[in-house]
Amino acid sequence: MPLTAQSKDRLRLVLTATGVALVAIPALVASVVLIPGLSHVNWKWMRFAVVTTFFVVYCLKSYWRARRDPRFWTILVGVLAIHFTGVGYFFWAGTGLPLMVFGPTVALEFALLAVTVYHFLGVGPAVSRH
Numbered sequence: 001m002p003l004t005a006q007s008k009d010r011l012r013l014v015l016t017a018t019g020v021a022l023v024a025i026p027a028l029v030a031s032v033v034l035i036p037g038l039s040h041v042n043w044k045w046m047r048f049a050v051v052t053t054f055f056v057v058y059c060l061k062s063y064w065r066a067r068r069d070p071r072f073w074t075i076l077v078g079v080l081a082i083h084f085t086g087v088g089y090f091f092w093a094g095t096g097l098p099l100m101v102f103g104p105t106v107a108l109e110f111a112l113l114a115v116t117v118y119h120f121l122g123v124g125p126a127v128s129r130h
Contacts, residue, residue: 044096052083055106059113062125071120079113 003011059076066072087105090097097105118124 044091047099047102048088048091048096051102051106055083055109056080059110062110062114063117063123064126066117066121066123069121072117072123075113075116075120079109079116082112083109 059079060067063072063076083106087097087102087109096102114125
């Protein structure tokens with residue numbers, strides 16, 4: 001059974017992500033373990049980076065069909081600016097937000113994105129057919 005064009009694109013993205021992970025993860029682990037002056041990891045910023053990365057990927061996945069509209073990118077950058085200044089402040093000023101607060105905060109940010117995109121572009125998030 002031949003693959004569709006969409007399946008081929010997804011397969012390429014998965015292979016690329018796997019390749020990047022296979023190179024990046026050992027490099028990060030080696031830099032933490034092998035460099036003498038870098039014996040600790042600031043876990044609050046790792047947590048912030050991981051959750052923010054998942055948030056951006058989820059936003060892009062949900063609004064993939066709006067990716068060609070410059071207004072979408074303006075809205076997304078605006079929400080990310082709110083995220084970095086609002087949530088990032090708690091990570092900069094102290095120990096960060098607990099995950100039980102951080103998760104719902106990111107969900108509220110996604111709701112802000114969804115309402116704003118729908119208001120200005122008339123596009124809702126992609127809904128899974130499963």
